Amino acid sequence: MQIIEKIKTNQLIDNPTEIQKICLRKLQLNPLPNIKSELWRLSNKSKFSNFLKFTLNQKNTTYKKPYPINNQEVIRLTIGENSSFQLERKHYSIKTLNKEELVNHIKKDISNFDQNENWSECFNLCLSSEKNILGLKISGREIPPLEILSVASSGALNAKTLIIFVEKNCNIDLLQINLGAENSSLSLATYFCLEENSTVNHGVVSYGEDKAHLLNSLNVVQKSKSEYNLGSLHFKFNYARFEIRIKQIEGDAKTNIKGMQIAKRNEQIATYTKIEFNGPDGFLDQINKSLADDKSHAIFEGSIIVPKIAQKTDASQLSRNLLLSKHAQIDTKPQLEIVADDVKCKHGATISQLNEDELFYMRSRGLTLTEANKLQLSSYFQEIISFIPVSKERWDLLDKLLKEI
Amino acid sequence: MKEIDPILEINNLFASIDNLPILKGVSITVFPGEIHAIMGRNGCGKSTLSKIIAGHPSYKITEGNINFSGQKMNTLEPEERAQSGIFLGFQYPIEIPGVSNLEFLRVSTNARRKFLNKEELDTFDFEELVKEKLELVKMDPAFLSRSVNQGFSGGEKKRNEILQMALLEPKIAILDETDSGLDIDALRIVASGIKKISNDQTGIILITHYQRLLDEIKPDYVHVMSDGQIIKTGGSDLALELEKNGYEWTDNLKREIN
Numbered sequence: 001m002q003i004i005e006k007i008k009t010n011q012l013i014d015n016p017t018e019i020q021k022i023c024l025r026k027l028q029l030n031p032l033p034n035i036k037s038e039l040w041r042l043s044n045k046s047k048f049s050n051f052l053k054f055t056l057n058q059k060n061t062t063y064k065k066p067y068p069i070n071n072q073e074v075i076r077l078t079i080g081e082n083s084s085f086q087l088e089r090k091h092y093s094i095k096t097l098n099k100e101e102l103v104n105h106i107k108k109d110i111s112n113f114d115q116n117e118n119w120s121e122c123f124n125l126c127l128s129s130e131k132n133i134l135g136l137k138i139s140g141r142e143i144p145p146l147e148i149l150s151v152a153s154s155g156a157l158n159a160k161t162l163i164i165f166v167e168k169n170c171n172i173d174l175l176q177i178n179l180g181a182e183n184s185s186l187s188l189a190t191y192f193c194l195e196e197n198s199t200v201n202h203g204v205v206s207y208g209e210d211k212a213h214l215l216n217s218l219n220v221v222q223k224s225k226s227e228y229n230l231g232s233l234h235f236k237f238n239y240a241r242f243e244i245r246i247k248q249i250e251g252d253a254k255t256n257i258k259g260m261q262i263a264k265r266n267e268q269i270a271t272y273t274k275i276e277f278n279g280p281d282g283f284l285d286q287i288n289k290s291l292a293d294d295k296s297h298a299i300f301e302g303s304i305i306v307p308k309i310a311q312k313t314d315a316s317q318l319s320r321n322l323l324l325s326k327h328a329q330i331d332t333k334p335q336l337e338i339v340a341d342d343v344k345c346k347h348g349a350t351i352s353q354l355n356e357d358e359l360f361y362m363r364s365r366g367l368t369l370t371e372a373n374k375l376q377l378s379s380y381f382q383e384i385i386s387f388i389p390v391s392k393e394r395w396d397l398l399d400k401l402l403k404e405i
Numbered sequence: 406m407k408e409i410d411p412i413l414e415i416n417n418l419f420a421s422i423d424n425l426p427i428l429k430g431v432s433i434t435v436f437p438g439e440i441h442a443i444m445g446r447n448g449c450g451k452s453t454l455s456k457i458i459a460g461h462p463s464y465k466i467t468e469g470n471i472n473f474s475g476q477k478m479n480t481l482e483p484e485e486r487a488q489s490g491i492f493l494g495f496q497y498p499i500e501i502p503g504v505s506n507l508e509f510l511r512v513s514t515n516a517r518r519k520f521l522n523k524e525e526l527d528t529f530d531f532e533e534l535v536k537e538k539l540e541l542v543k544m545d546p547a548f549l550s551r552s553v554n555q556g557f558s559g560g561e562k563k564r565n566e567i568l569q570m571a572l573l574e575p576k577i578a579i580l581d582e583t584d585s586g587l588d589i590d591a592l593r594i595v596a597s598g599i600k601k602i603s604n605d606q607t608g609i610i611l612i613t614h615y616q617r618l619l620d621e622i623k624p625d626y627v628h629v630m631s632d633g634q635i636i637k638t639g640g641s642d643l644a645l646e647l648e649k650n651g652y653e654w655t656d657n658l659k660r661e662i663n
Contacts, residue, residue, distance in 0.1 A: 356463075361499035363483035364459045364492075365509070365569060366516030375512075379503025379552070 003052050003157065004031045007126065012056065019106050023126040026115065033119040040116070042299050042331055044268045047239035051185045051213040056127055057156035078149040079134045079160040092140025092170075097163065102135045105163060109191065109219070117274075120217040120243055124189040127159035134160075139167035145389060146174040152184035152212065159187040166226075168195040173389040175203040180212025180237055188216045194226040194253075201229045203388035205395065208237035217243040224252040224279070231388035233397060234269055235262035236404060244273040251279025251310055257286040260384040263296030263328070264404065270299035275317075277310035284315040289384060291377075292321070292328035303335040304345060311342045319349040322380060374402050410475055411436050412577050412608040413458070418469035420457050427453045429633035430469070435577060438605035442619055442644060443612045445630035446652045451612045452496060454630075455579045459493035460486045474576065487513075488520035490576035492569070494583050496612075498562040501553040506565070509553045510535060514572045538571040541598040559586030567598045577608040584618035596621030616648040631655050 006012040007027050013020055033040045075094065077085060086095040097105070106125065113122055134148070150160040166172060178188055194200055206214055214237050222228055234240050246255055261269040275284055290298035300319045319332040334347040354376055362372035378401075385397050413435040420428040427450050435441055443451050457464045458471060460483035471478055478486060501509070514534070515525040526534060539546060542564040554562050563583055570578050580599070584592055599622060603609050611618060619627075619641065627643040628635045636658050637643065647654065 357499050358501050360461055360483060361495065361501070362509070362513075364487050364495075365513035365573070366484050366487040366520075367512060368484050368516075369482070371512065375504050375509070376501070379501065382503045 003054075003056065007031050012126070013129075017130055018103060019110075019125055020128075022107070022110055023122050026110070026113065026122050027126055030115050034116050037116050038301070039272060042297075042301075043241065043270065044239065044297070047213070047268055050211075051215060051239055052157075054155065054157040054183075054185045057153055057158050073144040074147050075144055076147045076149070077134065078151065079162060080132050080151075080158075083131050083134060085134075085136070089140070091142045092138070094136060094138050094143070094146075097135030097137055097165065099130075101137075102133060102163065105135075105191070105193075118217075120187070120215050120241070121189045121219070123215070124159050124161060124187045124217065127157070127187060128161040128189075129159075132158075132160050133163070135163040135165075137165045137167065138172055139170055141169070141171065143170070143172050146172065148174065148176050150176070150178045150186065150188050152179060152181040152186040152214075154181040155183050157185040157187065161188075162190045164191070165193045166195060166198045166200055169197045170195070171199040173201045173203075175205065175389055175395075177395065178204070178206040178214065178216060180206070180208030180214055182209045183211045184209075185213040186215070188214070190216075190218045192218075192220040192228070194220065194222045194228055196223045197225045198223075199227040199229075201389045202231070203390055204230065204232040204234075204242075205388065205390070205397065206232075206234040206237065206240060206242070207400070208235070208240065211238050212236070213238055214240040214242075216241065218245070220244075220246040220255075222246065222248045222253040222255065224250040227254040227256075229256045229387070230259070231384060232257075232259040232271075233262075233384060233388065233401075234260075234271070235401065236264075236267075237269060238267050240267075240269045242269075242271045244271070245276075246274070247276045247278060248282045249278045251277055251313070252281040254283045255285075256387075257284075257288070258384045258387040259287070260289040260291070260381065261298055261300075262291045262401065262404065263298045264293045266295045268297040268299070271301075272299075273302040274305065275303070275315070276305045277313045277315070278307070279309060280311045280313070282310055282313045282315070284313075284317070286315075286317045287383075288317075288319050289380065290319070290321045290330055290332070291324065291380070292330050293324040295325070295327045297329040297331070299330075300332045300334070300349075302333070302347075303337060304347070306336070306338045306340050306343055306345060308339045311340045313340060313343040313345065315343070315345045317347040321349070321351040323351055323353055378402060409437060411472075412474060413610075414470075414472040415458070416470045416472070418454075418457070418471065419467045420453065420464050421467055422453070422464050426467070427464070427633055428457065431630075431633070431635055432469075433610075433628065433635065435608040435610065437608060439626065440603070440609045440611065440622060440624045442624040442627045442641075443610060443630055443635075444614065444627060444644060444647055445655070449630045450633040451630055452581050453633075455493055455581045455610070455612060458486075458579055459483055459491060484516070487573070488516050490517075490574075492573055492575035492578040494563075494566040494570060494578060494580035496581040496585065498554045498557075498566055500555045500557075502555050504553050506551055506553045507532075507535070507549040510549070510569065510572055513569065517573045535568075535572065538568055541571050541601055542567045543594050544568055560588065560591040563587055563595055564591070564598075567595055567602070571598065571602050574602075575607065577610070578603070579610040579612070581612045582614070583611070584613055584615060592617060593621060616644055619644050629655050629658070631658075
């Protein structure tokens with residue numbers, strides 16, 4: 001873990017920015033997360049070490065479009081390539097945050113960082129150069145869908161950061177595509193601030209390659225009357241960890257999450273979520289699906305925090321898991337922490353295998369076992385995929401997934 | 406002695422699930438154009454027999470043979486049996502959330518067509534075919550755009566089964582309690598659909614508890630099953646006798662046999 005040694009000895013970055021300096025100082029005290037803590041205890045140590053073994057790539061990574069441009073108007077940005085961007089139209093405006101806005105926002109966030117809980121963000125901000133931080137302020141209406149790419153490069157560790165301010169009454173569809181490369185590590189941190197009455201339909205699709213590693217954190221702050229819808233999909237990473245932290249700071253907001261992770265071979269893919277309600281009348285509907293095959297390991301740990309101030313909260317968290325091999329492992333732990341006494345909160349978890357009755361029914365109609373399996377899996381995936389704001393022509397996810405299985 | 410070959414020939418079939426014997430020596434022979442009815446108490450092995458013919462992987466044949474069109478098929482996979490023309494109409498059709506009924510019907514139909522060396526149908530051609538078959542069971546086309554059997558009433562599920570039978574054009578159809586859950590009108594529609602689909606080249610096995618289905622579709626043979634065995638075979642009058650005397654009568658028959 002050469003990178004940790006360099007952090008310890010302050011040799012990682014030649015001319016660190018103000019943010020990097022702050023984060024480096026934080027990490028130098030405790031360079032690694034506490035592997036015995038609840039948040040990290042299931043993390044595969046050897047895979048996590050592999051994540052840290054690459055040297056930091058401070059150059060830009062470019063990405064060639066793999067699919068034909070579709071007919072739909074899409075604003076496409078790549079972190080590292082589009083650090084300065086401005087689009088003013090009649091009904092809307094999208095512009096990059098200036099340096100001062102960025103620094104102020106990040107500093108404010110860092111001040112609340114917990115060393116262990118926010119280790120991934122801290123690590124990311126240490127490493128993200130100015131070029132690899134994309135900050136956007138979006139306002140107005142009739143905004144075309146956005147597509148934001150984060151691309152890893154082979155044999156290196158890349159760090160990318162995305163910060164998005166969504167102004168009042170604004171409604172956006174944003175798809176984040178995170179592409180791993182062979183033998184690579186990608187550290188990614190995303191921050192969303194949703195002002196009142198804004199709506200974000202956010203898709204996160206992380207698609208790796210052989211021996212690709214990913215540490216992906218997502219922080220969302222919602223003001224009242226805002227709506228945040230997240231559809232996420234993580235697959236084909238040797239090691240991937242997706243951390244979601246959402247805070248309804250005034251309550252009275254809506255959050256819908258539909259996430260899925262697919263683990264094959266000996267991969268480990270994990271999702272950690274923490275949803276906090278800091279005011280009354282908050283709403284959450286969350287479903288997380290995991291599929292574990294071969295010798296893989298899928299993890300879900302979710303917590304919903306409802307303090308006394310968050311009366312009338314209506315929250316639901318469901319973890320559904322498919323275990324396809326006797327050598328695969330699934331750990332799931334949906335949790336509720338409720339202090340308020342007038343709330344409607346539920347949580348649950350199921351682990352099952354492919355439904356034998358469904359399979360026999362399909363086979364009795366002439367479908368082969370493989371076809372029946374694919375049809376059953378596609379129905380399992382469909383609920384999540386249909387929630388991701390995605391241009392089908394460019395990112396045909398269901399086909400990709402079914403080819404993988 | 407019939408000159409034509411049977412479609413289905415079951416000889417002294419013994420089968421079990423988790424080492425628990427269910428079938429204890431069943432023999433039935435179905436020739437083209439014949440309609441057979443199997444009746445018997447709940448748990449006597451009727452549904453198990455239908456699932457074993459269709460190739461359910463949970464059951465194990467411990468003795469005896471199932472021959473279909475002259476070929477032994479004890480070890481064939483369920484899909485191989487279906488493709489070659491065996492159809493099982495389920496007592497409780499399975500719901501498959503997320504899988505479009507139309508697409509499921511198309512894929513199934515094409516699997517059978519492929520076996521018959523017929524050209525596979527694309528979406529447009531298939532829609533034409535399915536519209537024509539929907540008429541047979543008076544089914545609302547709206548059910549095609551739903552997930553397979555999801556949110557269907559009991560009657561709609563049974564119609565969907567007969568629609569599948571019409572599309573797959575099987576050589577033999579085993580209909581497991583197709584009449585259960587149907588009101589009088591739906592029963593007539595389903596029975597009429599079955600009659601239209603069957604012909605002198607196909608065979609039908611109806612598994613039922615009630616005479617009312619057999620009033621609509623007159624069987625050539627009625628078999629009474631008890632404790633994994635066929636204890637009596639007769640003509641359509643046997644069903645009437647059973648309706649009149651109840652299953653206690655079959656208990657006496659079984660005692661006589663033993």
